[in-house]
Amino acid sequence: MSRFQDIFLDIESDILNQQYKAGELLPSENKLSEKYNVSRETIRKALTLLLESGYIQKKQGKGSIVLDIKRFDFPISGLTSYKELQDSQNINSETLLIKNQIETISEQIASFLNVSKETEVHALIRARKVDGETVILDKDYLLTSVIPVLPDNEAKKSLYNFIEKEMGLIIGYARKEFVVEPATQEDREYMTLHGDTHVVVTRSEVHLEDTTLFQYTESRHRLDKFRFVEFARRRPPMDYS
Known part of the structure; x- marks a missing residue:
């Protein structure tokens, strides 16, 4: 550097x-x-x-x-872990590990990532409690070909810290999409929705610096709790004369 x-x-x-x-x-x-x-x-x-x-x-x-x-509560263009946002913004938060197991990727996610339906992943689900209410449900799928092991204690603390510090890999970039969708049964089961019928969903495919795909992530947010903001700076207009 x-x-x-x-x-x-x-x-x-x-x-x-x-x-x-x-x-x-x-x-x-x-x-x-x-x-x-x-x-x-x-x-x-x-x-x-x-x-x-x-x-x-x-x-x-x-x-x-x-x-x-x-x-910059949840910056659109950045590639930042929840733990990093929690620390930088002093969010009073707790992470609950709901699931961490190896399984075959779903057909829907395989299609999103353009990978084989036989691809094996670590399926990881974590609930984020803020001020005592679960307002985020994070669902991550990490290719076992790139991330062979994923201990529960590391998954609960900081996924990216484990990947970068313990495994020595360099996370490079992600392609993201942001949508508002009807809340699912899973959302209603794990999240404190107060009757909300919809959630904000961000989906990302994440690559290492060498372009290797290693993660699909789906982060489901309660509507009233977080805003997604991008900082935009206008560039000088081009001279076409």
């Missing part, structure tokens, strides 16, 4: 932990350059990443202003 990426992650952590609060200015490029013992050009690259990720806004004559990141 490049030095400017390390600095970006360090400042990002400081913003998420509110060491730099919304509306405050980051230290000047000169001060950051001294703090990290790097050139101003390296600092500028790190600040550009922060700008493009929606953490700061540059203001002429003032510097880099920290933006309100509470809007």
Whole structure:
């Protein structure tokens, strides 16, 4: 990883932990350059990443202003685990492990992923309780050809931490879809819906950095509890003259 990426992650952590609060200015490029013992050009690259990720806004004559990141409750474009969101947003949450077993993938998921119906997966279901109510039902299917073992204690804590830290794999990217669907019998059984008839569903196929498909995930959310937000920045218009 490049030095400017390390600095970006360090400042990002400081913003998420509110060491730099919304509306405050980051230290000047000169001060950051001294703090990290790097050139101003390296600092500028790190600040550009922060700008493009929606953490700061540059203001002429003032510097880099920290933006309100509470809007990123469930960022659409990011590939972030629930545990990471829980920690960064101080969500009072508990994870209940409902199922973790090896089975053959369903025909519907096989079709979504364009893989064989004989594909073997770890079928994982976890309920997320927030303030005592189950508001998320996460259903994950991990290819056993890529993830041979998945201990219950790791599945309950942090799936991505296990994959990246314990297995040494690098998670790369995902294709996502967002829909609102009628609540299923399973939703009503495990979630605290208060009579809601629909849930927000996100479906993703997730790949390692080398493009290997390893996971299908379906996350089912109670309508009133979470919002899905993307940070959009307009690019300068192209000159067609």
